[in-house]
Amino acid sequence: xxxxxxxxxSTLRLGNRLAEEWWRQGIAWRAMRRGEVVVFDRxxxxxxxxxxxxxxxxxxxxxxxxFLLAHAYPKPDLVIYLDAPPEVLLARKGEGTxxxxxxxxQDYLSLAAVTTSxxxxxxxxxxxxxxxxxxxxxxxxxxxxxxxxxxx
Numbered sequence: 001x002x003x004x005x006x007x008x009x010s011t012l013r014l015g016n017r018l019a020e021e022w023w024r025q026g027i028a029w030r031a032m033r034r035g036e037v038v039v040f041d042r043x044x045x046x047x048x049x050x051x052x053x054x055x056x057x058x059x060x061x062x063x064x065x066x067f068l069l070a071h072a073y074p075k076p077d078l079v080i081y082l083d084a085p086p087e088v089l090l091a092r093k094g095e096g097t098x099x100x101x102x103x104x105x106q107d108y109l110s111l112a113a114v115t116t117s118x119x120x121x122x123x124x125x126x127x128x129x130x131x132x133x134x135x136x137x138x139x140x141x142x143x144x145x146x147x148x149x150x151x152x
Contacts, residue, residue, distance in 0.1 A: 021044045
């Protein structure tokens, strides 16, 4: 009975995660059809890539989630990673450890190998400088590719 309950909880968590991901993607598609640029704080593909897609020795629900993200869920057209050393991040947020933040930083930087447009912005600078560079990168991407793709 315990393994059945664990399996049921795992299935429900997976269903909830997939529903949230597709709901947010639907909102993004709607905005894109109106000609708006959509910016995700973090994209599901990026958040789960190191764990559910590239991870090994995972439970079935995580492997299934990774497979769906890798093969069915739209990838971002452009990834802009706001990069800062773990020490800076820890000082700013006061959450996590240097080791965990360094590991997560490497996870995000590894996305450069699996995304078509990956940019790194030095986030140790002022908010105005970072914001200006992000806006410039988005505008440059739009100029190179025309309007953002409507499928992702």
